[in-house]
Amino acid sequence: MSDAKTRLVARAARDILPGMVVNLGIGLPTQVVAHLPPDFPVCLHSENGITGVGPTQSYDDADRNLIDAGGAYVSALPGTAYFDSAVSFALVRGGRLDLTMLGAFEVSAQGDLANWKIPGKFTPGAGGGMELAQKARKVAVLTTHCDRKGQSKILPACTLPLTARACVDRVFTDMAVIDVTPEGLLLREVLEGLTVDAVIAATDADLIIPDGRIPTF
């Protein structure tokens, strides 16, 4: 993983507050765990039916019945609970999930999220993404700032089918931390070593630039 991605993941980890119930999506979000102190009080939920997701296990130590929603072999902790899929999503829709961190194909200036379908190319299905995006109390997106072709993933409006409308609160990228506000996208932090102008140039959506020095991460 690039240094910038490592820093984005480490920065995102600082938004997990003690006592939260948190769901981490597949990809960059899952790696946030590595940046939490071992004794940090947080309850990780995975939509296949577990709260209290413990550290991932090697092939030799894996329990064949114990995975997270991404298929990784995980472990139980003192206090772990298992439940069925209806209970798992009651927890999500019922407002018990304090924070979810998700990946993205596109995020719009209004906080719309597209991460489940690229028509004609890739239609795997949304899994539990729609409920997570629509119902978690806070929705953070962790993504590279641009796609593999160098195109901005942060757009004035999404071009791909939506996962949920106006759901994203904060975007962590390998260039910046950006908040979705009623006024538009607010640049909060910039990757150390990058200029604000570089972030603006790499972003198709308009950014609101606050006065004064912008913190780095």
Next chain:
Amino acid sequence: MKFADKTTTIAAAIAQIPDGASVMIGGFGVPGTPFCLIDELVRQGPKNLTIIKNDANEQGMGVDHLLENGQVATLISTHIGLNPRAVGLMNDGTLQVEFCPQGILAERIRAGGAGLHGFLTDIGLDTEMAEGKQRVEVNGQTCIVETALKADFALLHADSADPFGNLCYAATARNFNPLMAMAAGQVIAEAEGIVAMGGIDPNHVHTPGAFVDHVVKLSTLTKEYAVVRR
């Protein structure tokens, strides 16, 4: 008082499933997927099935054998991205796939099992997942009507069962199994172990045996149940 003994052979249990049947299959990835029941369904070969399952497993495993054997007309699922064959069959029009948000699929099955006709939700409201679905206003909130889902058969995987069909699931192998146990006309459970009546503490029963019609003991677990090397 005595309870009915519902243990049977895997061949007899699966022989009930005819061409054109709708079949719910438990599991989320490997855990909770009844691989042996699926293998028997492949061996007996009924066609034109509607399969309802969270995911399409991975290529070479579980539901994929049914797809490879051309037995599935429709797949109702939440995510098939780990099975390139499923994606390919969907893209070339051979397989009809109906996607559901995961918790909505779970709730549609739960509702079907609970004798309800559907429920109201705002999940997916602003997305193409809501296209064509009935909408109603409740307390000023626009909702989608999600219909309940039932099936002719449910195939489940349990960690342990007693002969009456009281079931226990292991860890994250629970997932859709207890929901599907309530939502099908004929419920067939395979179990890794069958204990004597009274061998499961009543406090620890996950699915009451009254929901289950047939119990099949697994003599051996095929390699598909094992930890997948990634």
